[in-house]
Structure formats: structure tokens, C-alpha cells
Amino acid sequence: MVIKDKAENGLRSHVTSVKEDLMTGVSFMIPFVTIGGIFTAMAFLVESRFGLVASNIETADAFVEGTLAWYFAQIGGLGLTIMVPILGAYIAYAIADKPGLAPGFILSYAIQQAAIIDAAGSTVGIASEGAVAGFLGAIAAGLLAGYVAQWMKDWSVPSSIKPMMPILVIPVLTTALLAPVVILVLGVPIALVDSWLTTTLEGLQGSNAVILGLILGAMMAFDMGGPVNKVAYVFGTVLVADGIFGPMAAVMIGGMTPPLGLALANFVVPHKFAPEMKENAVAAVPMGLSFITEGAIPYAAADPLRVIPSIMVGSAVAAGTAMGLGVGMPAPHGGIFVIFVADNILGFLGSIALGTLVTAGAVALLKPDHEEAATDEPEAGATA
DSSP, X not given: OHHHHHHHHHHXXXXXXXXXXXXXXXXXXXXXXXXXXXXXXXHHHHHHTSOSSOSOOOSGGXXXXXXXXXXXXXXXXXXXXXXXXXXXXXXXXXXXXXXXXXXXXXXXXXXXXXXXXXXXXXXXXXXXXTOOOHHHHHHHHHHHHHHHHHHHHTOOOOTTTGGGIIIXXXXXXXXXXXXXXXXXXXXXXXXXXXHHXXXXXXXXXXXXXXXXXXXXXXXXHHSSSSHXXXXXXHHHHHHHTTTOOHHXXXXXXXXXXXXXXXXXXXXXXXXXXXXXXXXXXXXXXXXXXXXXXXXXXXXXXHOHHHHHHHHHHHHHHHHHHHHHTTOBOOOSSOGGGGGGGOBSHHHHHHHHHHHHHHHHHHHHHXXXXXXXXXXXXXXTTTXX
16 A cells, blocks of 8 residues: 555656746746747738738748848748747756757757658658647647756766766757657657647648637636646747647637636625635735636636636637637737737637626526625635
């Protein structure tokens, strides 16, 4: 029994560590996605809405060289290109510190090159057809580079070599050791999976798109910034690099809805909430508008059994509606303040409004009056 408990605790600790390493990579990646998404969107905005140059541009490569839209598109493209290797680099950095950074970046970047994946596919006898490994490959490369670099850091070496270990020996040996594994063994199959995922998401129409939106919205509301929320957020974020903006819009709208819906319910039916919650309602509005889902936490802490199902329903409806209406969002953060880059602005606003109303209505129906609830089960944490 003792051995079993130790094994379970060890596994739990390892899983927690991996999650933290992944979140470190994501946190460093987000600014690159933000720059890439917003500048790319600004290119299309300048092109199509202000009519500064020719219209009907469908891809960033089609902008007239030297125009303002072209410069925006170039900068945006660089951000979206570099974001995936950055993810792998900082996953490795989280594990092994600086010695893991360069190998994580180089290995992640290598399997984003179609020519390298095509050559590797020919070597192992698998037709890759121009696929690249995407964010899944970057995660695998980053984890491997981090663990190998960390292992090398523990080597016992002569004192004369120690100063060279973090800047020369570990990065070079880690890259040399893992390059064949990452490119030949992992790169090709992961690239095929990533290509299939991208093609599937691009082909989502009608009810299939709505179902994806329902799932993403519910995940965003479930733990309001916790691991489930982050999984949905990362899913939407990494697809921005592939030019798929629908899931990101669903994720953002699903994350904005809980604070806004709970604040609306607090204003409309204040007798169902503790008086102290009014301050939380005032703070929840700008947090919701800014895409900070954590603004709903005080309400969930006070009454989780009623609040969490309500916000999940509201966010699912909002995100599903956004996917059904074809709303797109190339920026991974910013909420209402990046609405000018959204595809289908009215759909974006309408989905938020609908989700807010559904959330507020569900909470109003499920929650009893505060005085009644206080008699049996006081709203613990009302001032959280």
C-alpha cells in the first residue's frame, strides 16, 4: 500500500509539473500570437474596410508589396510563424532553464518546415504531402528537449568544462541527439495528425461547428481560468496560426460571458445575492468585457452548485452561436477592446449578449432569495 501511494503521489506530481511547464510555454507564446493576430487582422481591415488598395484580398500573400496592408501582413505573419517554436522553446526552458531554450526552439522550428517533413516522410516511407507538425509537434519537441537538457545538467564533468555546459555542450548535444528522433520518428506522424485536425476544423459547417462551440464555451466556464479553461483557450489560440479564427472567437466569447451574465443577474435580481456581492458585480463588468473569466469566481465560490451550471449553459450558448454565425477572432486576448479585428462584429456582439442573458436568466431561476438561502446554507465566501 505504501509503495502504491508513493507511485500515485509521484505520478500526480509529475502530471502537475508537466501542466505547469506547458502553461509556461503558453504564457510566453501569447504575446507573439497577439502581435501576429492583430497585425494580420489590421492588414485585412486596412485593405477591405478603408479601401486603401485593391479589394477582395483573401490571403495575406496577395497584398500588394510595399503597401501599408502588406507591411501589416508581413509583421503579423512573422508573429504567427514564430509563436509555435516559442511554445516549444519555453516548455523546454521551464524544465531545464536556459540550456533547454535553444534546443526547444530549433527542434520545434525544424518540424514546422514543410521541406524537412517531406524529406523525413520520404526517408521513413510515409507521404506527408506538405504537412507540418504544428503546436502538437512543438509540445513534444519542447518536452523532450527540456528533459534531455535537464538530464545533461546533472552530468559530472571536469571543472574546466562546467562553464561551457549551459551555453555550448548541453544545447549542441541535446539538439544533435534529439534531431533524428523529433524529425523522423515524431515529426511526420504528428504532422499528419495536425494536418487532419486543421482540415477537419476548416471543414466544420452548420451543426458540427455549433457543437464544437458548445463544448469550448462550456469548458471556458467550467473552472473559470483553471486547467479545463486553459485547455480550451490553448486550443483556440494555436489555431490562429493556421488561419482558423472561429474557435478563438468561441473561446473568447465563452470566457467573457460568465462575469457579464452574473453581474447582470446581480443588478436585475439583487435580492437573490448577498448585499456584499454588489461590489463584485461592479468589478465583474469590466473584467468580463476584458475577457477575464476569473471575474465570475466570487459568485461560484458562494454558490457553486447553482452558479457553475448556469455559466456553463450561458457560455455554451454564446460560443455555439458564434460558431454557427461564422464569427472569427484573430486576436487571442483583449475582449471587447479588439472587436475591430473580429470577423462578423455584429455576430460577436450578439453572441455575447445572448450568452449574458442566458447566464443571467439561469442564475435568476436557480438561485433562491438570499434571505431564504441564508437560513439553510449561508453564501460562504460572498465577499471573496
